[in-house]
Amino acid sequence: MTASVAHKAQCMARCLWSMGLSLLFGLFLPILVSAHQVIRHELHVVLQPDHHTLQVTDSITLPEPLHPSDTELQYFVLHAGLSPLPLTSGVQLVRQPTATLPVPGDSHASAGGTRLPLERYAVMLPAGTRTFALQYQGAIRHAAPPQSPQDAWSMPENSGMLATEGVYLSGATYWYPRFDDELVTFTLDVQLPLAWEVVSQGERTRHERVNEATYVRWESPAVQEDVYLVGGPLTEYRQPAGPVQAMVFLRTPDAPVAQKYLDATTQYLGLYNALLGPYPYPKFALVENSWESGYGMPSFTLLGSKVLRLPFIVSSSYPHEILHNWWGNGVFVDVQQGNWCEGLTAYLADHLLQEQRGSATAYRHATLQRYTDYVGMHSDIPLTAFRTRHSAATAAVGYGKALMFFHMLRQQVGDDAFIKVLQAFYRDNLFQRVSFDALRRAFASVTGEDMSEVFQQWVTRPGAPELRVSTTTVQPDGQGYRLSAVLDQVQPGPAYRLQIPLAVSLQGQELAWQTTVPMAEKRLEFILRLPTQPWRVDVDPEFDLFRRLHREEIPPALTQLFGADKVLLLLPAAAATELKQGYRRLAQAWPQASSQALEIRWDQEIEALPTDRAVWLFGWENRFLPEVTTALAPYGVGLTYEGVRLNGTPLTREQHAVVLTVRHPRNPQQTLAWVAIQNVAALPGLGRKVPHYGTYSFLGFAGDEPVNIVKGQWPVLASPMSVLLTPAPGSPPQEAATQLAPRHPLISLPSSVPH
Numbered sequence: 001m002t003a004s005v006a007h008k009a010q011c012m013a014r015c016l017w018s019m020g021l022s023l024l025f026g027l028f029l030p031i032l033v034s035a036h037q038v039i040r041h042e043l044h045v046v047l048q049p050d051h052h053t054l055q056v057t058d059s060i061t062l063p064e065p066l067h068p069s070d071t072e073l074q075y076f077v078l079h080a081g082l083s084p085l086p087l088t089s090g091v092q093l094v095r096q097p098t099a100t101l102p103v104p105g106d107s108h109a110s111a112g113g114t115r116l117p118l119e120r121y122a123v124m125l126p127a128g129t130r131t132f133a134l135q136y137q138g139a140i141r142h143a144a145p146p147q148s149p150q151d152a153w154s155m156p157e158n159s160g161m162l163a164t165e166g167v168y169l170s171g172a173t174y175w176y177p178r179f180d181d182e183l184v185t186f187t188l189d190v191q192l193p194l195a196w197e198v199v200s201q202g203e204r205t206r207h208e209r210v211n212e213a214t215y216v217r218w219e220s221p222a223v224q225e226d227v228y229l230v231g232g233p234l235t236e237y238r239q240p241a242g243p244v245q246a247m248v249f250l251r252t253p254d255a256p257v258a259q260k261y262l263d264a265t266t267q268y269l270g271l272y273n274a275l276l277g278p279y280p281y282p283k284f285a286l287v288e289n290s291w292e293s294g295y296g297m298p299s300f301t302l303l304g305s306k307v308l309r310l311p312f313i314v315s316s317s318y319p320h321e322i323l324h325n326w327w328g329n330g331v332f333v334d335v336q337q338g339n340w341c342e343g344l345t346a347y348l349a350d351h352l353l354q355e356q357r358g359s360a361t362a363y364r365h366a367t368l369q370r371y372t373d374y375v376g377m378h379s380d381i382p383l384t385a386f387r388t389r390h391s392a393a394t395a396a397v398g399y400g401k402a403l404m405f406f407h408m409l410r411q412q413v414g415d416d417a418f419i420k421v422l423q424a425f426y427r428d429n430l431f432q433r434v435s436f437d438a439l440r441r442a443f444a445s446v447t448g449e450d451m452s453e454v455f456q457q458w459v460t461r462p463g464a465p466e467l468r469v470s471t472t473t474v475q476p477d478g479q480g481y482r483l484s485a486v487l488d489q490v491q492p493g494p495a496y497r498l499q500i501p502l503a504v505s506l507q508g509q510e511l512a513w514q515t516t517v518p519m520a521e522k523r524l525e526f527i528l529r530l531p532t533q534p535w536r537v538d539v540d541p542e543f544d545l546f547r548r549l550h551r552e553e554i555p556p557a558l559t560q561l562f563g564a565d566k567v568l569l570l571l572p573a574a575a576a577t578e579l580k581q582g583y584r585r586l587a588q589a590w591p592q593a594s595s596q597a598l599e600i601r602w603d604q605e606i607e608a609l610p611t612d613r614a615v616w617l618f619g620w621e622n623r624f625l626p627e628v629t630t631a632l633a634p635y636g637v638g639l640t641y642e643g644v645r646l647n648g649t650p651l652t653r654e655q656h657a658v659v660l661t662v663r664h665p666r667n668p669q670q671t672l673a674w675v676a677i678q679n680v681a682a683l684p685g686l687g688r689k690v691p692h693y694g695t696y697s698f699l700g701f702a703g704d705e706p707v708n709i710v711k712g713q714w715p716v717l718a719s720p721m722s723v724l725l726t727p728a729p730g731s732p733p734q735e736a737a738t739q740l741a742p743r744h745p746l747i748s749l750p751s752s753v754p755h
């Protein structure tokens with residue numbers, strides 16, 4: 001999630017690392033193969049996409065049993081309809097009665113929200129037999145994932161596909177026998193149609209075209225959580241990136257696009273090798289998907305056609321997906337204990353790139369804004385409960401709170417130690433499933449500090465601190481001044497232990513006087529001794545703390561409407577018939593959080609705007625438009641019958657779509673938004689695009705698609721975290737805070753790295 005660019009593709013181009021499936025297995029399987037043990041598969045696969053079928057022989061080697069016995073009973077689960085038969089003499093297979101697995105809503109394995117058809121088998125092995133072979137064949141055919149407006153916040157998922165447009169098989173497809181939540185190593189030999197390519201984890205060791213078929217072999221000696229088989233009619237590009245092979249597979253040949261990604265792969269691998277330790281795989285491949293996606297798998301990423309051609313992806317989502325090879329797809333996540341990898345990846349990719357651009361403060365502000373707007377008291381979860389994002393609220397915690405936690409840890413231990421911790425954590429935990437506790441141990445061992453309390457308050461406790469400043473006084477004190485102030489933590493529950501950053505603007509000083517004060521109780525009275533007279537104090541001016549923001553710290557923005565519990569949407573009864581119908585269709589498909597109560601009415605049906613809920617006004621013809629005009633006045637924006645000028649860009653009634661938010665004129669806690677467009681053809685596109693610009697106050701679009709031409713945030717007019725002190729007699733009036741000391745990014749990127 002980035003502050004400056006919030007776009008559908010970027011939101012979608014997020015990782016899909018392998019979700020642990022022990023949730024499912026715990027329901028009925030006896031644990032015979034331990035989750036810590038490794039099973040080896042030697043798979044030979046013939047793909048027949050025309051018929052949606054595959055034929056497989058799998059030579060399976062189980063780990064040595066802890067307690068050898070005469071015969072051994074194991075259970076595995078396989079996609080339904082594949083009719084497995086043993087090829088090894090003495091091995092018996094018995095199908096078990098359970099036909100389907102109940103699938104949790106947030107699981108990788110949901111098949112269009114219904115049940116994935118699976119079969120469970122018992123396999124009886126003669127004494128001493130550790131390796132046995134199975135043969136199976138059949139069809140795997142599931143619908144492509146739906147792409148609804150909700151997809152802005154969640155990941156469209158596919159349980160498995162095998163068709164002429166491509167193949168997508170993962171552990172969640174159960175296209176190979178899965179015993180438990182085990183780790184695997186594998187070799188994968190695939191026979192496929194002549195013009196096809198397939199990609200899996202690890203290294204490609206065979207690639208040849210013989211007669212009418214292509215033969216490909218992938219090998220993964222490194223342990224993995226899944227076996228992927230992904231591909232289709234693709235054109236391949238590659239170049240060496242040091243010891244690693246950079247690869248690109250495109251559905252439509254496009255050498256310039258391929259070259260851009262090959263070069264970016266080289267650059268980002270170099271960057272993260274230097275920062276964290278060597279990349280753990282022999283190749284990294286970008287694979288163009290047959291549906292719009294943004295998945296990060298071990299040693300490859302699967303991006304949709306539109307996504308990968310958006311110009312900003314190469315320096316936003318792409319490094320995020322590459323970095324997942326260290327976090328999530330290199331060091332695996334013990335998902336039962338909470339998913340730490342999204343926050344760490346977002347911090348070291350998205351936030352790191354914003355630091356290079358000088359916009360890290362705005363990025364953190366937007367992160368806190370999303371948490372404040374989307375996560376209510378009842379929808380909050382601790383980081384230990386975050387598995388994968390399936391809503392704006394879960395993303396605000398699992399990505400946002402977690403990345404702020406890593407930012408605070410970095411402030412606490414310093415940049416050098418922070419980097420050493422990351423390197424040690426990676427080195428010690430590669431190819432293992434670990435929890436936040438492994439991170440705690442890495443921090444504790446590098447710094448020598450006991451990190452239990454800080455991990456406990458941010459990882460296992462839901463919620464966030466809320467700060468207030470009060471009773472600030474200034475007195476002359478010897479040669480200088482004495483500033484005293486009171487800070488309160490006003491959130492429910494116990495105090496957080498915080499290091500509060502403070503910036504004081506002093507008379508005659510070009511840079512602010514900066515310090516941090518420790519706060520361990522709910523109230524802190526502190527005294528600062530200052531060399532010259534202070535005229536302004538800013539608490540946490542660069543948003544270094546994870547905290548719930550004050551309403552006044554957040555400009556009106558679309559997040560406040562998308563995240564609101566109660567929303568009224570008012571359609572313009574006075575609009576022309578065709579436009580009215582278009583607006584009504586748009587309203588019915590309008591994005592909303594699942595917990596939101598959205599009421600749609602015509603504007604003529606109500607007398608006055610309610611003050612107890614967020615309100616969308618649609619249309620230039622809306623009878624409540626004067627309320628918007630009034631509320632725009634503090635920002636110096638004039639709205640006329642002909643149009644409006646935003647950030648210097650003129651938007652006309654006839655040619656543009658306007659989306660803007662203001663504070664409710666009679667209740668500043670509520671937000672009012674106005675959406676207006678005369679071009680009926682652009683309405684569906686507008687509905688798809690607007691949710692991707694959540695943290696913005698205003699937007700302008702042009703054309704039928706429509707294309708965004710202006711976006712921005714209103715300024716924060718008065719923050720309760722800033723206190724303006726009485727100026728000394730005769731001193732010039734000053735309001736804007738003095739500049740803060742420049743900060744250094746975690747690492748500096750060479751100019752060759754796209755950022």
Ligand SMILES: [Zn+2]
Pocket residue numbers: 014015016320324342345
């Ligand atoms: Zn991710």
